[in-house]
Structures are given as C-alpha cells and as structure tokens.
Amino acid sequence: MTTATNETTPAATGAPRGTGSTTTRVLGLTALVGVGVLVGLGLFWSPPEEVQGDLARIMYVHVPSASLAYLSCFVTAAGSVMYLWKRSEWWDTLAYASAEIGALFMAFACITGSIWARPTWGTFWVWDDARLVTSAMLLLLLLGYLALRKVPGDPDVRAKRSAWLGVLLPINVVLVRQSVEWWRTLHQKATLQPLGGGAKIEDLMLFSLFVGFVVLTLVWVWLLIHRFRLAWLERRVEERELSVAIDERRAEARVSGSGAARFGSAIGPGGGP
Amino acid sequence: MHDAGYVIAAWAVVFGGLLVYALVTMARGRRLSDRVPPEERRWM
Numbered sequence: 185m186t187t188a189t190n191e192t193t194p195a196a197t198g199a200p201r202g203t204g205s206t207t208t209r210v211l212g213l214t215a216l217v218g219v220g221v222l223v224g225l226g227l228f229w230s231p232p233e234e235v236q237g238d239l240a241r242i243m244y245v246h247v248p249s250a251s252l253a254y255l256s257c258f259v260t261a262a263g264s265v266m267y268l269w270k271r272s273e274w275w276d277t278l279a280y281a282s283a284e285i286g287a288l289f290m291a292f293a294c295i296t297g298s299i300w301a302r303p304t305w306g307t308f309w310v311w312d313d314a315r316l317v318t319s320a321m322l323l324l325l326l327l328g329y330l331a332l333r334k335v336p337g338d339p340d341v342r343a344k345r346s347a348w349l350g351v352l353l354p355i356n357v358v359l360v361r362q363s364v365e366w367w368r369t370l371h372q373k374a375t376l377q378p379l380g381g382g383a384k385i386e387d388l389m390l391f392s393l394f395v396g397f398v399v400l401t402l403v404w405v406w407l408l409i410h411r412f413r414l415a416w417l418e419r420r421v422e423e424r425e426l427s428v429a430i431d432e433r434r435a436e437a438r439v440s441g442s443g444a445a446r447f448g449s450a451i452g453p454g455g456g457p
Numbered sequence: 458m459h460d461a462g463y464v465i466a467a468w469a470v471v472f473g474g475l476l477v478y479a480l481v482t483m484a485r486g487r488r489l490s491d492r493v494p495p496e497e498r499r500w501m
Contacts, residue, residue: 199495203486207500219472227458227468238459242467249471288478296467303460403475410482413500417489420497 203413211406218399225392233389240389242300244396250293250319251397252404254361256286257322257353259408260329264350267343273419276343279350280333281411285404286353287326294319305370314363315371322356329353339419 226244233240263279266272297319298308310316329349333342364373385393458464490498 199499201487201490202483203490203500204483205500223468227464232459238461238464241458241464245468245471288474292471292474295470299463299467299470303463407475407479407482410479410486413498414482414486414489417486417493417498420493421489424492 203410203417208406208409211402211409215399215402215406218395218402222392222395222399225388225395230388230392233385236304239300239303242296244392245400246293246296246300247393248396248400249289249296250360252400253286253290253293253322253326254357255404256282256289257326257357260286260350261352261354264347267347268351271340273343276347277412277415277419279347281408281415283326283329283333283350283353284411285407287323287330288407289404290319290323290326294323310370313370314367315360315369318356318360318363322353322360325349325353325356339422 222244226241230241230244232238259282260279263275263277263282266275267279297316301310302308329346332346332349335342361374363369364371
C-alpha cells in the first residue's frame with residue numbers, strides 16, 4: 185500500500201527509518217562485544233567442571249536464558265496489570281513485546297536443557313520431571329498469550345483479554361523455579377541461590393556465568409526496545425489501514441447513495457410499474 | 458573439548474536464534490516505518 189508518508193524521506197524529516205536509535209546502537213555494540221567475551225570465557229578460558237566436564241559450558245547460556253524468560257514473564261505481568269489499571273497502550277505494548285522475547289528465551293532454555301540432558305541423562309526429555317514439565321507449560325502459556333494477540337478484533341478488547349492471561353504468568357514462573365525444591369526431580373537444584381544460599385560453583389566458572397547473565401541481559405534489553413517499537417509501528421499501521429478501509433466504505437456508500445437518489449428522481453415520486 | 462558437539466549445538470541455538478530474531482525484527486521495523494508518518498516514530 186502506498187501512502188503519502190512514503191514521499192517523505194527519513195533524512196528530510198529527521199525521523200529514523202526502522203526501530204533503531206542512538207541508544208539501541210550503543211547498546212547493541214556493547215552487547216556484541218560482550219558476546220565475544222562470553223564466547224571466550226564460556227568455551228575456552230573457563231575450566232571444565234569436575235563432574236560434568238565440558239558439558240557444564242552449556243550452563244553459561246542455559247541458566248541466563250531461563251532467568252531472562254522469567255524476567256520477561258514478570259515484565260509482561262507488570263505491563264498487564266498497569267494496562268488493566270491505566271488502559272494505556274504503552275503498557276499493553278510493553279507486555280506484548282516482553283512476552284514474545286520471553287517465549288524466545290524460554291525456548292532457548294528448553295532446547296539447551298535438552299541438549300545437555302542427552303549425554304547426561306541419556307535422553308532429551310522426560311515427562312515425569314516437575315522442572316521439565318512446568319518449563320514446557322510456561323513455554324506453552326507464552327505461546328498461548330502470543331496466539332491470543334493474533335486473534336482479530338478490537339485492539340482494546342484484545343489488549344484486555346491478553347492482560348488477564350499476562351497476569352497469570354508469574355504463578356507458573358514460581359512453579360518452575362520452586363519445582364526442584366518441592367518435588368523430587370531428575371533436574372539438579374538451582375546453581376545460584378539469590379536469597380543468601382550462595383553459589384555451587386566458584387572462581388572463573390562463577391565469573392563466566394555472571395558474564396553470561398550480564399551479556400544476555402544486554403541483548404534482552406536491546407531486543408525488548410526494538411520489539412516494543414515494532415509493536416508500536418504495527419499498531420499505527422493497523423489503525424491507518426482501518427481508517428482507510430472506513431473511508432473507502434463511506435465513499436462507496438456515498439456513490440451508491442447518490443446513484444439511488446438519481447434512480448429515484450428518474451422514476452419520479454410514486455412512479456413505477 | 459569433550460562433548461564438543463553438544464556444547465557447540467547449544468550455543469549455536471542461542472546465538473543463532475538471537476541473530477535470526479534480531480534481523481527479522483529490524484527488517485519488519487524498516488518495512489513498517491515506511492508506512493507510518495515520521496511524527497509517530499520519533500524514538501528517544
């Protein structure tokens with residue numbers, strides 16, 4: 185569809201083309217350097233773990249991926265609550281963007297976990313492990329949220345029903361996080377205990393995991409900003425298309441209305457067979 | 458490195474997935490921004 189805005193070049197208006205800005209460029213560059221450092225630390229410089237050997241290197245991407253998926257769920261829930269309270273498009277867009285990135289990171293956590301499980305447990309997946317099942321449930325819940333966003337309808341109704349699902353996400357996150365404590369599972373207990381429990385790894389391995397958290401968090405923020413802006417653009421385009429469609433229908437109605445009037449005047453009042 | 462195939466596969470899934478997702482998101486953003494007036498896409 186060609187609109188009048190196509191004729192205005194971004195250079196002429198000062199508006200950026202796409203979803204990038206100076207902030208995202210600096211952030212993206214920093215994250216890129218960080219990825220290089222993480223690859224060096226995680227794959228080469230950190231030592232193999234005593235029991236798991238080199239397979240423990242998967243942990244440097246698996247654990248941060250899972251944690252960032254949980255963070256995404258909390259951001260989506262916060263955005264959903266704020267939307268239900270304020271009815272602001274900004275909060276709804278934040279919830280949506282965060283849910284999509286959360287699904288991506290949750291998929292990473294499930295896939296990398298499965299890859300680690302194959303040589304460790306002898307199988308990619310077991311269905312009687314609470315951690316694995318609750319993680320799969322969380323991924324499905326996030327995919328369900330995204331599917332709900334795609335249901336056609338009024339944007340406000342869509343935002344409202346998505347928000348009700350969004351507020352439920354943290355419950356599942358707690359289930360996933362606590363599953364290794366509440367039930368007997370094949371999955372090992374948490375490597376890091378944020379509430380004073382300390383860490384089960386040390387030195388360069390702990391540092392590498394910390395770098396993994398920092399770098400993937402930078403990537404997460406970068407993605408969130410871009411996805412937020414993309415969702416914002418999607419909403420604007422949707423509104424414009426709706427407005428154009430309404431104008432076209434009105435124009436059609438005017439044409440058919442004037443045609444009917446002409447037909448009516450031609451046959452005259454009371455005219456007809 | 459032992460089990461190199463598993464380790465590299467896991468890392469490739471994460472960084473390959475991130476790269477593809479980032480490229481798709483940016484490409485969609487560029488395509489859509491052509492259809493939105495400049496005053497509605499002034500990012501900070």
